[in-house]
Amino acid sequence: MTDIILLDGSMGQELVRRAGDSPTPLWSTQVMIDHPGMVASVHADYRKAGATVHTTNTYTIHHDRLEGTGLEGQFLELHMAALKEAEGMGVLAGSIGPLIASFRPDIHPPYETALPLYAEIASIIAPHVDLILCETVASIDHAKAVLDAATATGKPVWLSLTVDDVDGTRLRSGELLTDVLPIAQKATAILINCALPEAITASMDVLAKGNLPFGAYANGFTKITDAFLEDKPTVDALSARQDLGPDAYAAFAMKWIDQGATIVGGCCEVGPAHIARMAETITSAGHRIVAP
Numbered sequence: 001m002t003d004i005i006l007l008d009g010s011m012g013q014e015l016v017r018r019a020g021d022s023p024t025p026l027w028s029t030q031v032m033i034d035h036p037g038m039v040a041s042v043h044a045d046y047r048k049a050g051a052t053v054h055t056t057n058t059y060t061i062h063h064d065r066l067e068g069t070g071l072e073g074q075f076l077e078l079h080m081a082a083l084k085e086a087e088g089m090g091v092l093a094g095s096i097g098p099l100i101a102s103f104r105p106d107i108h109p110p111y112e113t114a115l116p117l118y119a120e121i122a123s124i125i126a127p128h129v130d131l132i133l134c135e136t137v138a139s140i141d142h143a144k145a146v147l148d149a150a151t152a153t154g155k156p157v158w159l160s161l162t163v164d165d166v167d168g169t170r171l172r173s174g175e176l177l178t179d180v181l182p183i184a185q186k187a188t189a190i191l192i193n194c195a196l197p198e199a200i201t202a203s204m205d206v207l208a209k210g211n212l213p214f215g216a217y218a219n220g221f222t223k224i225t226d227a228f229l230e231d232k233p234t235v236d237a238l239s240a241r242q243d244l245g246p247d248a249y250a251a252f253a254m255k256w257i258d259q260g261a262t263i264v265g266g267c268c269e270v271g272p273a274h275i276a277r278m279a280e281t282i283t284s285a286g287h288r289i290v291a292p
Contacts (some may be wrong), residue, residue: 167201
């Protein structure tokens with residue numbers, strides 16, 4: 001029997017689906033503004049499904065994302081709104097997403113620029129969360145900046161990297177996943193997120209060579225399209241897989257657990273039904289679901 005931490009699943013895609021609104025570049029932030037309370041209901045559904053860690057809806061709240069939207073002056077207010085929606089849900093992971101755009105290590109700011117920007121967010125969310133989750137980290141430079149910013153708060157930090165969808169042994173920057181392991185020693189756990197589950201299976205063998213607790217939460221997209229890599233994309237540039245229902249996704253999670261993973265969950269297009277099936281499958285296999 002192994003103790004498994006079960007993360008929640010997608011927030012942004014779940015919010016867009018429930019709201020029924022046309023996606024905007026602000027993604028889940030816009031839905032939170034237009035539909036107060038919906039974030040809390042998503043958190044609650046993941047809790048009912050069995051998740052023991054709940055990720056705050058702060059991933060896309062960056063100054064650069066808010067620029068030109070009319071919300072430039074609401075940076076702090078938006079963070080506080082997301083934190084309030086997560087109150088009472090149990091163990092909270094304060095999400096810090098990538099600056100500028102996901103999957104774009106080529107335009108990620110240099111360390112000296114990125115560090116204070118990540119540090120500002122970390123200082124806002126740290127007093128309200130149990131750990132800081134640095135998500136969709138696509139390069140070594142990105143990892144260095146966000147880790148230094150997050151660990152300065154004194155909170156536990158989980159580093160979550162995103163890997164190439166074809167070669168899960170490489171970051172989306174093309175750098176080797178093994179080269180991140182020494183840098184990740186500042187973290188308390190290392191994860192892979194927002195990549196195809198097939199690629200993540202290869203990543204698990206790499207992370208198992210390190211000495212940190214590790215795991216993964218995959219996305220359910222068919223692929224990351226060229227249109228999505230353009231300036232200020234919207235999620236309608238991506239398509240959901242039709243072959244990754246709750247049973248299929250749970251099978252991937254069990255494979256990762258067999259490889260040594262002790263933290264599993266879901267990313268984009270992985271919803272409460274997936275998490276519920278994961279919870280059932282994990283416990284049926286004789287493991288115990290626990291909080292960090």
